[in-house]
Amino acid sequence: MYRSTSCNTLRKENAGQSVTLAGWVNSRRDHGGVIFIDLRDREGLTQVVFRPEEHPQVAEASHGLRGEDVIQITGLVSPRLQGTENAKLATGQIEVIASELTVLNKSDVPPFQIDSKVANEDLRLTYRYLDLRRSEMKQNLKLRHRVAKSTRDFLDEQGFLEIETPILSNPTPEGARDFLVPSRLNPGSFYALPQAPQQYKQLLQVAGLEKYFQIARCFRDEDLRADRQPEFTQVDLEASFITAREIQTLIEGLLSRIFKESLGVDIPVPFQRMTYAEAMNRFGSDKPDLRFGVEIVELSDVFAHSQFKVFRSVLDNGGVIRAINAKGAASALSKEQLKKWEEWAKTELGAKGLAYIRLKEGEWESPIVKFFSEEEKKALASKMGFEEGDVLFFGADKPAPACEVLGRVRLKVSELLKLTEGSKELKFLWVVDFPLLQFSPEDNSWVAVHHPFTRPKAEDLELMEKGEFAEVRAEAYDVVLNGVELGGGSIRIHEKELQSKLFAALGIGPEEQQHKFGHLLKAFSFGAPPHGGIALGLDRLVMLLCGADSIREVIAFPKNNRGVDLMTHSPVEVEHKLLRDLSIASTVKKA
RNA sequence: GGAGUCUUAGCUCAAUUGGUUAGAGCGCCGCCCUGUCACGGCGGAGGUUGCGGGUUCGAGCCCCGUAGACUCCGCCA
Numbered sequence: 057m058y059r060s061t062s063c064n065t066l067r068k069e070n071a072g073q074s075v076t077l078a079g080w081v082n083s084r085r086d087h088g089g090v091i092f093i094d095l096r097d098r099e100g101l102t103q104v105v106f107r108p109e110e111h112p113q114v115a116e117a118s119h120g121l122r123g124e125d126v127i128q129i130t131g132l133v134s135p136r137l138q139g140t141e142n143a144k145l146a147t148g149q150i151e152v153i154a155s156e157l158t159v160l161n162k163s164d165v166p167p168f169q170i171d172s173k174v175a176n177e178d179l180r181l182t183y184r185y186l187d188l189r190r191s192e193m194k195q196n197l198k199l200r201h202r203v204a205k206s207t208r209d210f211l212d213e214q215g216f217l218e219i220e221t222p223i224l225s226n227p228t229p230e231g232a233r234d235f236l237v238p239s240r241l242n243p244g245s246f247y248a249l250p251q252a253p254q255q256y257k258q259l260l261q262v263a264g265l266e267k268y269f270q271i272a273r274c275f276r277d278e279d280l281r282a283d284r285q286p287e288f289t290q291v292d293l294e295a296s297f298i299t300a301r302e303i304q305t306l307i308e309g310l311l312s313r314i315f316k317e318s319l320g321v322d323i324p325v326p327f328q329r330m331t332y333a334e335a336m337n338r339f340g341s342d343k344p345d346l347r348f349g350v351e352i353v354e355l356s357d358v359f360a361h362s363q364f365k366v367f368r369s370v371l372d373n374g375g376v377i378r379a380i381n382a383k384g385a386a387s388a389l390s391k392e393q394l395k396k397w398e399e400w401a402k403t404e405l406g407a408k409g410l411a412y413i414r415l416k417e418g419e420w421e422s423p424i425v426k427f428f429s430e431e432e433k434k435a436l437a438s439k440m441g442f443e444e445g446d447v448l449f450f451g452a453d454k455p456a457p458a459c460e461v462l463g464r465v466r467l468k469v470s471e472l473l474k475l476t477e478g479s480k481e482l483k484f485l486w487v488v489d490f491p492l493l494q495f496s497p498e499d500n501s502w503v504a505v506h507h508p509f510t511r512p513k514a515e516d517l518e519l520m521e522k523g524e525f526a527e528v529r530a531e532a533y534d535v536v537l538n539g540v541e542l543g544g545g546s547i548r549i550h551e552k553e554l555q556s557k558l559f560a561a562l563g564i565g566p567e568e569q570q571h572k573f574g575h576l577l578k579a580f581s582f583g584a585p586p587h588g589g590i591a592l593g594l595d596r597l598v599m600l601l602c603g604a605d606s607i608r609e610v611i612a613f614p615k616n617n618r619g620v621d622l623m624t625h626s627p628v629e630v631e632h633k634l635l636r637d638l639s640i641a642s643t644v645k646k647a
Numbered sequence: 648g649g650a651g652u653c654u655u656a657g658c659u660c661a662a663u664u665g666g667u668u669a670g671a672g673c674g675c676c677g678c679c680c681u682g683u684c685a686c687g688g689c690g691g692a693g694g695u696u697g698c699g700g701g702u703u704c705g706a707g708c709c710c711c712g713u714a715g716a717c718u719c720c721g722c723c724a
Contacts, residue, residue, distance in 0.1 A: 083684075085687095087680060088681070089681030091683095109681080165674075167658075172658075173658095232722080284723070404720055
């Protein structure tokens with residue numbers, strides 16, 4: 057037995073007990089005579105005292121201890137001397153007076169100090185096993201475990217079965233780039249790592265499993281971000297004979313359970329609901345952050361008779377004039393900065409421009425205000441609540457791009473004015489009635505907004521028959537927290553004919569349908585039940601719960617921005633023989 | 648594929664307008680210290696300022712290139 061208890065259990069009541077502890081030397085305070093060691097294990101810290109007058113040989117040996125040495129000590133739990141208690145430590149009322157010391161393993165001097173902040177993420181990832189020794193990282197992983205446990209408990213209670221689906225599966229015709237795995241037994245053929253267990257979970261519904269869930273690893277070969285890794289984890293679920301509303305209620309229950317059991321926070325249910333159309337019109341985003349206002353206002357009527365050429369031509373071509381009011385931003389935005397913002401809108405957002413008006417010391421400062429009539433100015437001010445110190449930003453374009461640009465400006469305003477800084481608010485939201493299809497000028501075809509198995513809303517089926525794809529809404533929903541998409545799902549198509557029609561709308565002909573989705577269409581012909589589901593991004597959820605600003609902080613061994621594991625150096629070049637066995641060859645030219 | 652920020656000691660950072668031998672804290676090493684918990688005291692080691700080039704009497708600082716890290720856009724059904 058290496059130890060009788062952990063480093064976070066001993067309290068005043070344990071005084072007089074003989075204990076054995078094992079762990080790492082967190083810090084040492086060597087007074088020449090008496091020596092203190094903070095011993096650390098996963099659970100916490102305990103102060104160990106080496107006293108030369110009581111155990112001279114052990115005390116002598118303790119002089120040689122250094123940070124991160126792994127040791128085992130046996131000793132007597134004692135109350136700390138009067139006035140030397142440490143209120144910052146859970147075990148601060150006691151100390152262990154060591155009578156035995158075993159050095160289990162010496163440590164080299166670590167490349168960074170375990171108990172301090174390290175900014176260099178490169179170094180942290182290279183020595184991830186040391187980085188994870190820091191209590192902050194341990195807390196994050198513990199919380200992640202807590203969330204997974206709550207999820208399993210809750211869904212089990214709701215009658216869901218945890219079922220694993222294949223990691224070696226097929227490439228997905230649409231969507232993200234796949235990771236491919238060559239098949240040795242089938243030369244020239246490839247598996248793909250799943251982007252999501254989508255088809256399998258639907259086939260489990262056809263199989264009659266009724267309620268499935270999985271904490272599923274998913275893979276996408278796309279560029280990385282603070283909130284994106286090539287492999288990530290989803291809480292994935294699917295159920296039969298269920299409505300969209302029922303799935304939403306289930307997820308509200310799940311999130312309530314998670315927040316309660318991980319943070320001790322009660323979140324209000326049901327969540328607010330908003331259609332996609334409303335979210336776009338009011339906030340210019342399909343995942344609006346509702347912790348602040350700055351809503352988009354329709355101004356087309358104000359400028360209906362405008363002589364301002366830019367607005368005039370936009371309106372005459374079926375566009376709209378809309379604006380947001382950045383309340384009190386005038387002092388934070390100089391004329392130079394406003395010009396920079398305009399430049400940003402043009403280059404990064406592809407906007408034609410970003411007109412603005414700054415109201416400072418009673419003056420309307422703007423390159424465009426001279427084109428406005430007095431009536432227009434009056435109506436504008438009243439409609440926008442435009443007051444001293446405010447800045448208005450205009451979007452003049454077709455409704456969708458106008459809102460998108462203003463939505464992005466809205467977020468930039470929030471960032472500038474620190475509207476959400478220090479906020480503890482949790483604004484949950486369901487965004488519903490997403491469009492089913494979106495025209496892609498790039499591919500010159502319609503593409504699925506969600507995925508090709510998403511069910512059109514019953515009342516829009518007629519529009520679909522007529523080919524008015526842009527107007528067809530989907531039985532799809534996203535759950536959003538503070539402007540972050542936590543997850544999304546939909547009711548699926550369960551009829552062979554309707555699924556085939558949707559494939560056709562996406563430009564997938566009968567032959568291709570059979571080739572790529574024959575298994576699914578066939579399955580649907582054998583009595584597929586109505587079904588639907590959802591997937592939540594576990595990494596993102598845990599990141600928010602931890603207050604971290606990157607999912608790398610809640611993943612034990614993440615990859616860096618270029619998809620490299622700095623610790624193991626993965627991915628690596630492989631020997632030619634390995635490639636030959638797989639019947640593949642690299643086209644990379646060696647330098 | 649594009650934009651931005653950054654790169655100085657093991658770590659976190661500083662270095663005035665381009666000007667002496669590039670500093671500090673922590674860590675490390677040595678000595679001293681019997682109640683500390685950010686222990687304290689004395690002493691010490693540790694630097695090709697990411698790399699390459701240029702401008703200059705003189706470059707950590709200015710210019711060009713390059714590598715890497717991070718953030719964002721594109722992309723992510």
